[in-house]
Amino acid sequence: MQKVPTFSKGGVHPHDQKGFSSAQSIERLPMPSELLISLSQHLGAPAKALKAKGDTVMRGEKIGSASGFISADVHSPVNGTIKEIRKVTLANSINCDAFVIVPDEDQDPEPTETFDWASQDPSALLAQVKDMGIVGLGGATFPAHVKLSIPSGKHVDAFVINGVECEPYLTADYRIMLEKGEEVLIGAMIGAKIIDAKRIIIGIEMNKIDCIEHLSAIAKEKGYPIEIIGLKVKYPQGDEKQLLKATINKEIPSGKLPLDIGAVVANVGTAHALYEAIVLHKSLYERVISVTGECIAQPKNILAPIGTKMSDLLAFCGGFSSEPEKLVSGGPMMGFSFFDENTPMSKGSSGLLALQAQKKKRNTPCINCGRCVAACPIGLMPSHLYRYITNGEYEEAMQHSLMDCKECGCCSYVCPAHLPLVHGMKTGKKLGRKKK
Amino acid sequence: MNKPSLTVSASPHIHAKADTASIMWSVSLALAPATLWGIYAFGLRSLLVLGVSILGAMLSEYLLGRMSGESTLWDGSAFLTGLLVGVNMPPTIPLYIPVVASVFAIFVAKWTFGGLGANWVNPALAGRVFVFFSFTTPMSSYKLPRTIASIAPDALSSATPLSLTKTAIASGQLGLDTKALLAQGGYPATGFAQGISSLTGFSAYSVDTFLGNVGGCIGEVSALLLLVGGIYMLIRKIITWHVPLTYLGSVGLLSWVFGGLPSELGLFAGSFFPSIFSGGLMLGALFMATDYVTSPITRKGQIIFGLGCGFFTFLFRFFGSMPEAVSVSILLMNIVTPTIDRYIVPRKFGDTREYRKQLKEEKV
Ligand code: SF4
Numbered sequence: 147m148q149k150v151p152t153f154s155k156g157g158v159h160p161h162d163q164k165g166f167s168s169a170q171s172i173e174r175l176p177m178p179s180e181l182l183i184s185l186s187q188h189l190g191a192p193a194k195a196l197k198a199k200g201d202t203v204m205r206g207e208k209i210g211s212a213s214g215f216i217s218a219d220v221h222s223p224v225n226g227t228i229k230e231i232r233k234v235t236l237a238n239s240i241n242c243d244a245f246v247i248v249p250d251e252d253q254d255p256e257p258t259e260t261f262d263w264a265s266q267d268p269s270a271l272l273a274q275v276k277d278m279g280i281v282g283l284g285g286a287t288f289p290a291h292v293k294l295s296i297p298s299g300k301h302v303d304a305f306v307i308n309g310v311e312c313e314p315y316l317t318a319d320y321r322i323m324l325e326k327g328e329e330v331l332i333g334a335m336i337g338a339k340i341i342d343a344k345r346i347i348i349g350i351e352m353n354k355i356d357c358i359e360h361l362s363a364i365a366k367e368k369g370y371p372i373e374i375i376g377l378k379v380k381y382p383q384g385d386e387k388q389l390l391k392a393t394i395n396k397e398i399p400s401g402k403l404p405l406d407i408g409a410v411v412a413n414v415g416t417a418h419a420l421y422e423a424i425v426l427h428k429s430l431y432e433r434v435i436s437v438t439g440e441c442i443a444q445p446k447n448i449l450a451p452i453g454t455k456m457s458d459l460l461a462f463c464g465g466f467s468s469e470p471e472k473l474v475s476g477g478p479m480m481g482f483s484f485f486d487e488n489t490p491m492s493k494g495s496s497g498l499l500a501l502q503a504q505k506k507k508r509n510t511p512c513i514n515c516g517r518c519v520a521a522c523p524i525g526l527m528p529s530h531l532y533r534y535i536t537n538g539e540y541e542e543a544m545q546h547s548l549m550d551c552k553e554c555g556c557c558s559y560v561c562p563a564h565l566p567l568v569h570g571m572k573t574g575k576k577l578g579r580k581k582k
Numbered sequence: 583m584n585k586p587s588l589t590v591s592a593s594p595h596i597h598a599k600a601d602t603a604s605i606m607w608s609v610s611l612a613l614a615p616a617t618l619w620g621i622y623a624f625g626l627r628s629l630l631v632l633g634v635s636i637l638g639a640m641l642s643e644y645l646l647g648r649m650s651g652e653s654t655l656w657d658g659s660a661f662l663t664g665l666l667v668g669v670n671m672p673p674t675i676p677l678y679i680p681v682v683a684s685v686f687a688i689f690v691a692k693w694t695f696g697g698l699g700a701n702w703v704n705p706a707l708a709g710r711v712f713v714f715f716s717f718t719t720p721m722s723s724y725k726l727p728r729t730i731a732s733i734a735p736d737a738l739s740s741a742t743p744l745s746l747t748k749t750a751i752a753s754g755q756l757g758l759d760t761k762a763l764l765a766q767g768g769y770p771a772t773g774f775a776q777g778i779s780s781l782t783g784f785s786a787y788s789v790d791t792f793l794g795n796v797g798g799c800i801g802e803v804s805a806l807l808l809l810v811g812g813i814y815m816l817i818r819k820i821i822t823w824h825v826p827l828t829y830l831g832s833v834g835l836l837s838w839v840f841g842g843l844p845s846e847l848g849l850f851a852g853s854f855f856p857s858i859f860s861g862g863l864m865l866g867a868l869f870m871a872t873d874y875v876t877s878p879i880t881r882k883g884q885i886i887f888g889l890g891c892g893f894f895t896f897l898f899r900f901f902g903s904m905p906e907a908v909s910v911s912i913l914l915m916n917i918v919t920p921t922i923d924r925y926i927v928p929r930k931f932g933d934t935r936e937y938r939k940q941l942k943e944e945k946v
């Protein structure tokens with residue numbers, strides 16, 4: 147038997163909890179009565195507002211334009227009117243300006259005309275990607291046109307599509323692969339053309355064997371040059387570093403990018419968005435989000451306009467079946483908990499979780515059990531870093547590679563002393579940077 | 583409006599099941615079979631010894647907790663320390679000695695360093711070694727288990743196999759291996775062990791030490807039941823193989839290769855199995871050396887730690903006059919642990935051999 151690949155160092159095996167929503171087909175959300183579209187939908191500088199209070203906007207119209215090298219355009223998901231521009235707080239606690247848009251009664255039909263992509267040259271495709279405001283949909287929301295611009299002198303061996311969805315509960319990517327398989331594959335080929343990649347690889351964990359079979363069947367039937375690799379289930383395999391180790395068996399050194407080892411990584415949702423941007427000329431104004439967790443009455447995978455308030459998503463799912471302890475935007479390992487149900491979803495919102503109370507566990511001092519060290523996929527010593535940070539020795543922590551911590555949560559997840567290790571790392575980074 | 587009261591806290595929002603208390607109680611549970619055997623083999627008085635050990639440890643923890651305003655009594659660690667002190671006592675010990683050991687363990691070895699997690703040395707071991715050097719005679723008087731007491735000559739009632747062979751060699755009986763020495767000294771073997779011995783070729787003495795038909799401390803005699811507990815802890819992922827395997831393996835190998843030297847038998851004349859079944863080694867390797875707080879945090883460090891324990895144990899057993907080989911070896915390695923943890927760190931992701939080569943080339 148062939149060994150199923152995965153990354154070798156660290157990692158944890160939380161229960162995948164995907165059963166709540168995995169069988170639910172993607173449903174479109176009925177038009178909300180109001181959208182809150184922030185200008186900071188992506189990693190990098192916020193977009194500049196192109197519209198003012200009282201302006202009418204069309205579906206797909208650009209309403210915010212990229213304001214720096216790492217930034218992305220923002221588009222209106224609806225035909226409607228801008229009621230006002232005001233400050234909002236996003237789930238990740240970022241404060242920024244947002245358009246408040248009231249949708250019209252009548253909406254334009256969804257775009258259906260298709261455009262040929264194979265005949266276009268890479269630079270035209272790249273310009274279109276930028277114009278459509280595509281960002282990474284896995285959660286990091288890195289602007290896609292920046293990622294796909296390969297500096298001269300660099301070349302790409304592998305374009306690796308991330309179909310891992312290693313965060314428990316989330317099933318949005320799973321549904322996209324099942325329901326939009328062909329679009330994902332075409333999107334992958336479009337991306338590969340832009341960056342001139344030699345190979346296209348899709349990595350999918352073995353708990354989604356139906357996706358592996360489905361995509362393989364399409365690729366085979368249509369003769370697409372795409373390799374689909376099944377990976378052993380382990381968190382955080384969806385992280386670029388772990389995914390590349392698992393699929394092409396190369397490690398990205400500290401401070402380097404995937405490109406430095408000849409790879410570019412994009413999420414399946416992003417590949418699907420690339421397809422829509424190029425083939426349908428559709429800008430990124432809606433996405434699939436999993437609304438799930440023990441406390442959601444009817445968990446669903448919802449295609450919702452960017453800017454939808456979490457309360458609208460919850461209402462569409464029948465509200466809470468029991469009182470949640472936490473609302474989380476994103477996955478349970480790296481997502482952000484928030485309390486305001488009027489928080490809007492953004493381009494990076496892969497999930498909305500309502501989690502039940504966990505049994506309260508008492509904190510104890512670190513008992514030096516080594517679980518965090520064994521679990522850290524980066525090879526750090528979380529217990530030691532945490533000690534430096536709580537002692538205020540930020541420089542010492544930085545010397546021990548604190549900055550390489552990617553806040554994946556493995557260390558906190560396993561710690562029997564229930565120490566808030568990740569919280570410590572975040573604080574330490576902030577204060578350590580300031581000191582420098 | 584029925585608004586849920588929501589908690590906002592840092593990720594991750596889910597957590598593995600284990601916590602400190604459940605780990606500590608599981609270790610105590612793992613120790614239960616060997617402890618119960620000790621109570622059966624040495625009589626109910628052993629239960630009393632265990633009881634006062636645990637009580638001493640828990641009372642100390644309670645008092646210190648009251649004084650520092652923390653309530654740490656039920657995190658299971660004081661109970662475990664008390665239990666470990668108890669199983670490390672000879673069954674006939676005067677009851678004040680285990681109490682002193684437990685109090686020393688908690689007050690001095692644990693709390694003067696700052697409590698759970700901050701102690702340098704394993705509290706139970708420190709307590710045991712402290713009373714050993716304070717009350718050496720009662721601490722080295724043993725009793726034979728009921729399974730062999732009736733068939734043993736009176737003169738042997740307080741000897742352990744290790745002490746017996748040591749005395750024999752010291753008195754100039756050379757050229758005999760352990761088995762022969764014990765036979766000559768008249769150390770008894772159960773009929774069952776003799777049966778197994780004739781079937782398998784293992785010495786009856788090996789079989790008896792494996793099963794627990796020897797004199798010793800309450801919880802240390804049955805290697806078999808200690809192993810059962812160890813395997814339970816391995817399955818529950820409370821311990822990993824790194825410390826026990828390297829510790830037991832190195833003692834076994836060193837004893838096999840060099841163990842014949844004191845008897846002038848030459849190399850490779852020692853015995854592998856009896857050496858890892860006898861004395862407090864199995865108890866030490868599975869339950870004391872694996873203590874998280876006082877052993878290295880990395881797997882590589884744990885291997886070094888295990889080998890170090892093994893080396894010292896062998897050294898003290900064969901060439902020193904110290905019968906407390908296991909305890910003292912582990913304590914020694916406890917002290918080295920911070921140094922191991924300083925230098926043995928995990929390889930960082932991306933720090934591959936090729937990348938190092940590449941960096942070197944770039945520098946040139
Ligand atoms: S959060 Fe940081 S320190 Fe903790 S396991 Fe992940 S990378 Fe390692």
Ligand code: SF4
Nearest residue numbers: 512513515516518561
């Ligand atoms: S997992 Fe927690 S208790 Fe264990 S070594 Fe790490 S920080 Fe300490």
